[in-house]
Amino acid sequence: MGTVALTYVVPAHNSASAIEPTLRALAGRLAGRDAEVVVVENGSTDGTGDLLERLAAGWDHPGVSLRVLRSAKGMGNAYRAGIAASRGERVVLTADDLPFGFDDLDAADGVDPTVHPVVVGSKGHRDSDVDRGLLRHVLTRGFRLLRRLVLGMRTLDPQGTFVLAGDWARAVGPRLTEPGYLVTTELCFLAERSGVQPLEVPVRLAPAHRGHGSRVTARDVWQMGAGLAGIRRRHGAAVAGGVRGAAAQR
Template sequence: MARRAARGAAVAAAAAGSSGDPTLYSIIAPTYNEAQNMPLLAALLDEACAAAGLTYELVVVDDGSPDGTADVVRALQAVYGAQRLRLVSRPRKLGLGSAYAAGLAASSGGWVVLMDADLSHHPKHIPALVARQAATGADVVCGSRYLPDGGVAGWGLARKLTSRGANVLARTALGLAPSDLTGAFRLYRRALLARLLPAARCTGYAFQMEVVARAAAAGARIEEVPIVFVDRLYGASKLGPHEFAQFLSGLARLLLEL
């Protein structure tokens, strides 16, 4: 209940300005023990957006990382500015959905990019997400590992098969077209995301599947671009058997609700 309340409160705070600045891209990156990755993420993001002429803000939502992630972000604010690099510091892990909602409440862009902070999602792909939206008028653009020219690097065969199998299962069961339902690298129209987050009930990696499924059910136009997902350079992966069980539970929930 506390997790759901935190998510709802943050989204309610964002709803008043749900359209946002249409020229600003708010990039929301939840973190837990990502201190080693933050300097490079900030630098690569700034480089990619500058090269593409994109105005952006990076909103880091840190869930009480014991490795000092929040302190690293504060130090980086001296380089990039507190308006360009925002920090939402929370006392403990409160869930991925509530982290996105908290980031949305702290942001002001009309377009929102959700991405991982561990460098698995390279910022160089952001201009492609933006270009695809501009060309199609899409409400959501997903970065897909499973389109031609997409892929993954650094995974073993078992993990590749698990991810691919989960996506095929979800696409077939839910009747959805996007090739990568569990990927977390996406561009959303802000007003749409503000409506979707309060309805989301799944946790962990099933959350990504649920949000795009609810977007499709709401009639949103969803497009994709290929990305290459690279396994994290620093820190430990947070994916395990518990997350896969959450995925199956979330899929069952969506089959009943949608």
């Protein structure tokens, strides 16, 4: 199979209510772009896998192919599988409900991927429209400080959506070890340590995501701290130059 211009990687865990409208939106938006959508079902118990098989069997969108993969449960496991299978000159990592619509892609279309191989649809950008309440704002600031203290991270929102240079993504993919949501923080850490500063672009949060109260617990905060420490332990001393060099050889 040859390369395509763009790969969308969509993790799907218990996504039966969201994935079909997302695939319709992707088919419409990517028409004529020589694109592929790679959906990675991971540990669903709500029939998502069966639904994806039916959707794939009836897929009829010339110029936009659909592949369905499976991985162990977890966003990190799904993203690794999707990146490894990707063929795109650029690779988009998003969620099963497209939280920012296509703001991230629209912004990245104006960015040279050889200059900025990592573009982040960032809730931390000053021009983003992502009002989600005072408590979530305070927690976001706290997590940002924690990442800064533990990892020295400059990226404001490493848990946004990503538009990556394809070769860069496939070079860094095998280094990713986080099984869950911290995988994109790990990706940003690897980028920064190799001299690639992610470019954060503004996004607008979809209406369905607004007003959601935070469900973060003290246990979640502890787990994030432990996860960040694990990322630093695994990658802190041996990253510089490795990812950039691997991508340059491809």
